[in-house]
Amino acid sequence: MPDLFVSEKKETQKDTSATDQKPSEHKVLEAVSQVLPSDSIDRKVHLLTSYCENPTGLVFTNLDDDEKILLFLRRHLITNSPWIFKAILASLVPLLFLIFLSFFGVILPEDYTFTLVLFYYLMLLGYIFVQFISWFFNITLVTNQRVVDIDFSQLVFESVAATKLPQLEDVSYHQIGVLASVFDYGDVTVQTAGKASNFLFAQVPHPEKVVHLINNLIAKERNV
Amino acid sequence: MFDLIDFFQGMLNMLFLIKVFILLSILIYIMFLLVVVKQVNSMSAVIREASVSFLRNFAVFMVALGVLLLLTALVIL
Numbered sequence: 001m002p003d004l005f006v007s008e009k010k011e012t013q014k015d016t017s018a019t020d021q022k023p024s025e026h027k028v029l030e031a032v033s034q035v036l037p038s039d040s041i042d043r044k045v046h047l048l049t050s051y052c053e054n055p056t057g058l059v060f061t062n063l064d065d066d067e068k069i070l071l072f073l074r075r076h077l078i079t080n081s082p083w084i085f086k087a088i089l090a091s092l093v094p095l096l097f098l099i100f101l102s103f104f105g106v107i108l109p110e111d112y113t114f115t116l117v118l119f120y121y122l123m124l125l126g127y128i129f130v131q132f133i134s135w136f137f138n139i140t141l142v143t144n145q146r147v148v149d150i151d152f153s154q155l156v157f158e159s160v161a162a163t164k165l166p167q168l169e170d171v172s173y174h175q176i177g178v179l180a181s182v183f184d185y186g187d188v189t190v191q192t193a194g195k196a197s198n199f200l201f202a203q204v205p206h207p208e209k210v211v212h213l214i215n216n217l218i219a220k221e222r223n224v
Numbered sequence: 225m226f227d228l229i230d231f232f233q234g235m236l237n238m239l240f241l242i243k244v245f246i247l248l249s250i251l252i253y254i255m256f257l258l259v260v261v262k263q264v265n266s267m268s269a270v271i272r273e274a275s276v277s278f279l280r281n282f283a284v285f286m287v288a289l290g291v292l293l294l295l296t297a298l299v300i301l
Contacts, residue, residue: 045273045274045275047275047278057273057274058271058273059271059272061269062270109239112239112242112243112246112301115293115297115301116246118293119246119253119293122253122286122289122290126253126256126257126286130260133260133263133267133279136275137271150270152263152267155260155263158263158266
């Protein structure tokens with residue numbers, strides 16, 4: 001009997017330790033789920049994001065208090081391939097140039113060659129960076145109140161255009177080319193009423209989805 | 225003999241011209257990079273997201289590289 005008593009005591013100790021752990025684990029899971037909602041990873045806008053519905057971690061400065069970003073768009077990532085290809089080719093130029101010079105017996109002093117090659121690669125890095133930021137800052141936002149088109153091109157052109165949803169008349173898209181079909185990107189045209197200029201979202205991913213979403217918003221706006 | 229001296233003087237003058245050309249080019253390039261930094265800052269004021277700060281830092285890093293290259297060129301050329 002005393003043995004049974006002892007064993008019962010042990011069991012109760014184990015039970016209590018188990019019940020102590022469960023709430024703490026539960027609390028941790030709860031805390032994690034609060035910090036990271038299940039679909040937050042998909043909605044977070046990253047350095048290379050080109051399509052994101054209901055994005056998080058993004059602030060547009062001219063946004064109204066009751067305005068919410070529903071869609072974030074950039075040109076499809078694959079549209080950067082021409083300048084990436086050019087940059088790769090350009091990275092081989094110094095090597096070819098030095099071979100070319102040595103072929104004709106022209107040899108520059110080492111310090112000059114070193115400086116020139118470094119300068120060339122720094123310029124190439126500058127070219128890559130400018131091309132990248134031209135892509136990065138070309139953004140289209142669709143909010144629950146308006147469509148915003150931010151254009152930034154080659155450091156010299158910068159414009160932010162916006163049109164309220166009731167002014168939108170028609171939305172259409174077209175996909176031209178093999179790459180556009182394979183990677184599912186295309187141009188979305190948004191026609192606006194009156195004197196407001198039309199919008200062209202060039203080479204955006206999933207154009208069909210974009211058109212569908214904007215059409216739904218227009219329909220909702222008209223029903224209200 | 226004089227021809228040889230003239231040849232070396234000509235070479236030195238040419239190298240001096242190349243040096244001036246390289247230094248001026250790097251200076252112009254640094255100015256271009258400063259414009260890039262300004263543009264990135266102005267665009268990051270419009271759109272704010274986590275990766276914008278990385279781009280701003282990278283633009284500044286490129287200016288630093290440019291200045292470093294200018295100093296290197298001044299010393300070794």
